[in-house]
Amino acid sequence: MSKADAPPGYEEAISTPKYEDYGVGPDPPAPPPAYSPGPCPYPGQPSYSHPPAGFPPAGMPHTIIPTLSAAVSTHSLGDMEDFSDQWENTSVRHAFIRKVYLILAAQLSFTVGIVAVFTFVDPVRHFVIRYPCVYWASFAIYFVVYCVLVCCKGPRRRFPCNLVLLGIFTLAMSYMTGTLASYHDTKSVFLAIGITMIVCLAVTIFCFQTKVDFTSCGGLLCTLGVLLMIIGIITAVVLSFQYVPWLHMLYAAIGAIIYTLFLAYNTQLLIGNRALAISPEEYVYGALSLYVDIVQVFLFVLEIGGAAMD
Structure with a gap:
């Protein structure tokens, strides 16, 4: 190797730039490409364009914050609104039943x-017993007030008036019931009270659990009520002549059965999930209907017990 081809010394290498004497060297590194929203300058590499507003850059994972309506179709949202309405109606109905x-x-x-x-x-x-005219006076008050309450049922603005009438009606019917109970001995009264309590409890539980709709049998119950009234008139005429002694017990048994059906009908009107229902504003009328049914069942059972003991 000649002297010209020999590498430079240490001092020369320090004072002289590298590769200066050779005239050759590596290419300077290319500057990075300028940012451009245009197409990608390098094939196969992602572009530097701005992503659309609201979306992450390409290749980045999407982060979705779940909400109540996420993955819920329009039909499902409608079902949720129906469920909310149903829950509200159920709460109102339960408050109505409690009242x-x-x-x-x-x-x-x-x-x-x-x-x-x-x-x-x-x-x-x-x-x-000595003055029966008092009983007939209470019966007249009971009938008149009952008709007024049935005709004026409904709006809340009439609630104080309905409550006063309901109190008068309760007083008249209680007096009439006490008058009829005074014609029977103590055993018959206690037996009738016990049977009435059992019947009312059984009918209430049955109406809340069964799928049988008694509210669709209004026409049948109306017919049975008219039939009971006709049988009562016939019984009163026949018993005045003492033709058929057991007819009084038969009439009382039929009346107890019919008013038990009326009790089931009016109980299901309170529940609200049948063909017919009472408005939540008519709690005075609802209490009135159940009260009349229960008292009538008691009176018919009392007549059955009194006739059996006689």
Whole structure:
């Protein structure tokens, strides 16, 4: 190797730029491509264009924040609204049922107290038996007030008036029931109360559990009511001549069965999930209907027990 081809010395290499004497060297690195929203300058590489607003850059994973309406179709949203309405209606119906049974409990407690007075207090019992005109006066008040309450049922703005009429009606019917109970002995009264309680409890549980719709049998119950009235008139005429002694018990049994069906009908009107239902604003009328049915069942059962013991 000649002297010209020999590598430079240490001092020369420091003072002289590298490759200066050779005239050759590596190409300077190419500057990075300028940012451009245009097409990609390198084939096979992602472009540097701005992504559309609202979407992550290409190749990045999408992050979705789940919401209540995510993956819910329009039909499902409608079902959710229907469920909300159904829940609200169910809450209103339950509050309505509680009001009805609270009023009914107050009415029945008052009636039981009046019956106890007429049964255990001998002066009151003898007074009623001696003056039957008082009973007919209570029956007239009961019938008139019942008709007024049925005609004026419904709006809340009439609730105070309906409540006063309901109190008068309860007083009249309690007095009438106590009067009838005074004609029977204590055993018959207690037996009738016990049977009535069992029947009412069984009918209420059955109506809340069964799928049988008694509200669609209004025409049949109306017919049975008219039939009961006709049988009652015939019984009153026949018994005045003492032709058929057992006819009175038969009439009482038929009446107890028919009013038990009426109790089932009116109970299902309160529930609200049948063909017919009472408006949640008509809790006075709902309590009135159940009260009349229960008292009538008690009176017919009392007649059955009194006739059997006679």
